[in-house]
Amino acid sequence: MSDPVSKIGAGVATRRSVLRAGLAAGVALPAGALAARAEGPVPDPLITEVQDWARYNGDGVDAFPYGTPIRFESDVIRRNVPWLTADVISSINFTPIHALDGTITPAGCSFERHHSGAIELAKPDYRLMLNGLVDRPLVFTYDDLMRFPREQRVYFCECAANSGMEWAGAQLNGSQYTHGMIHNMEYVGVKLSTLLEEAGVQPEGEWIYVEGADASSNGRSIPMEKAMDDVMVAFKANGEALRKEHGYPVRLVVPGWEGNLWIKWLRRIEVTDVPVQAREETSKYTDTLADGTSRKWTWVMDAKSVVTAPSPQVPITHGPGPLVITGLAWSGRGAITRVDVSIDGGRNWREARLAAPGQSMAMTRFYLDFDWDGSEMLLQSRAIDETGYVQPTKDALREIRGTNSIYHNNGIQTWWIKEDGSAENVEVSS
Numbered sequence: 001m002s003d004p005v006s007k008i009g010a011g012v013a014t015r016r017s018v019l020r021a022g023l024a025a026g027v028a029l030p031a032g033a034l035a036a037r038a039e040g041p042v043p044d045p046l047i048t049e050v051q052d053w054a055r056y057n058g059d060g061v062d063a064f065p066y067g068t069p070i071r072f073e074s075d076v077i078r079r080n081v082p083w084l085t086a087d088v089i090s091s092i093n094f095t096p097i098h099a100l101d102g103t104i105t106p107a108g109c110s111f112e113r114h115h116s117g118a119i120e121l122a123k124p125d126y127r128l129m130l131n132g133l134v135d136r137p138l139v140f141t142y143d144d145l146m147r148f149p150r151e152q153r154v155y156f157c158e159c160a161a162n163s164g165m166e167w168a169g170a171q172l173n174g175s176q177y178t179h180g181m182i183h184n185m186e187y188v189g190v191k192l193s194t195l196l197e198e199a200g201v202q203p204e205g206e207w208i209y210v211e212g213a214d215a216s217s218n219g220r221s222i223p224m225e226k227a228m229d230d231v232m233v234a235f236k237a238n239g240e241a242l243r244k245e246h247g248y249p250v251r252l253v254v255p256g257w258e259g260n261l262w263i264k265w266l267r268r269i270e271v272t273d274v275p276v277q278a279r280e281e282t283s284k285y286t287d288t289l290a291d292g293t294s295r296k297w298t299w300v301m302d303a304k305s306v307v308t309a310p311s312p313q314v315p316i317t318h319g320p321g322p323l324v325i326t327g328l329a330w331s332g333r334g335a336i337t338r339v340d341v342s343i344d345g346g347r348n349w350r351e352a353r354l355a356a357p358g359q360s361m362a363m364t365r366f367y368l369d370f371d372w373d374g375s376e377m378l379l380q381s382r383a384i385d386e387t388g389y390v391q392p393t394k395d396a397l398r399e400i401r402g403t404n405s406i407y408h409n410n411g412i413q414t415w416w417i418k419e420d421g422s423a424e425n426v427e428v429s430s
Helices: 015-025 033-037 164-168 175-179 192-199 394-401
Strands: 126-130 137-139 153-160 182-191 207-212 220-223 232-237 251-253 268-271 286-287 294-296 306-311 323-330 336-342 363-372 377-385 414-417 425-426
Touching: 015 207, 137 192, 137 294, 164 175, 175 306, 182 192, 192 232, 192 268, 268 414, 286 414, 306 336, 306 377, 323 377, 336 363
Parallel strands: 126 268
Antiparallel strands: 126 137, 153 182, 182 232, 207 220, 207 268, 232 251, 286 294, 306 323, 323 363, 336 377, 377 414, 414 425
């Protein structure tokens, strides 16, 4: 492959001049059409003729009792990677972030991770036990939870292994696969601190151990400080009941922290004095470094971003001219305050426009309105959060942490945009 860096050049035409030229010329013209323009514009039958959708009645209001996307969007779906795991029962699929806009992820597109398959648990059968180092062990029904004061918050949920395949180099060709183990939804539920206070946490209670009702139970330990801060016991997402695959009827929401702590089908919360994993002399929270040692309890998801379009799954199809570069940014340490975009592999940066002010531990949409001159680009984005943390390059991460881990890769992603508008996942030296 030729060196794409040496070929990068910025667009030279102004956006206004390109738009003016485009409006004067109309749509892209077929061969021989320039001669016809001398006699006047070519009629567009989609404008000049009545189409079928304007001749006949459409569907009635009862055609789709629970609405589904129109058939023209049937390609906007979650996808798995067949060779990633031995069985889909214990696997993951990926949010089609390349095909979405805004920040809220539709529930039907939000990635899912199962350790023993998605179970069916009805609300009347639901029970949540709260025991351990508490004054009053309690068992809550679903109806009990509905009687507590509710919270409504938007948070992202990211798998710790998101972008994990990229530690060893450019692997998967598309933002859905490199960064799609994430969703951003509006959750409604009860603050976990409310339930813990109801039970009365004893002074020696410094941790909680949470587990699900599925066959794997997927037990995890969380420090009491986090549990009493912003953790939620959620039963709604994006205004509706949780989907089956997202833990219906109740799941845990642990804002800003890795997704394996967001226990689905939540059935038990035990207050403990030490993390259960330490009691068992093992830990599930490790990132193996180059020298064989491990980083322990790396729960927080650091600032990260990715350009979703253009990208390998969203090539440029209109040729040179006005181009909207867009993507997503997020941080588990607070709000995104700035996103920079580079078209030359990180040599130069320009500040993107945030669609709205960043929200703490929620995804932020960014845009860069750009006039593309048809030359190659090495497209990158770089997120900065309210703590001042700047998203690092992959080389900077590898220099410190090696390539043995599959977790917590928040390095800058590069798309090589070629002259024909297609894109490829590549890496450049920082």
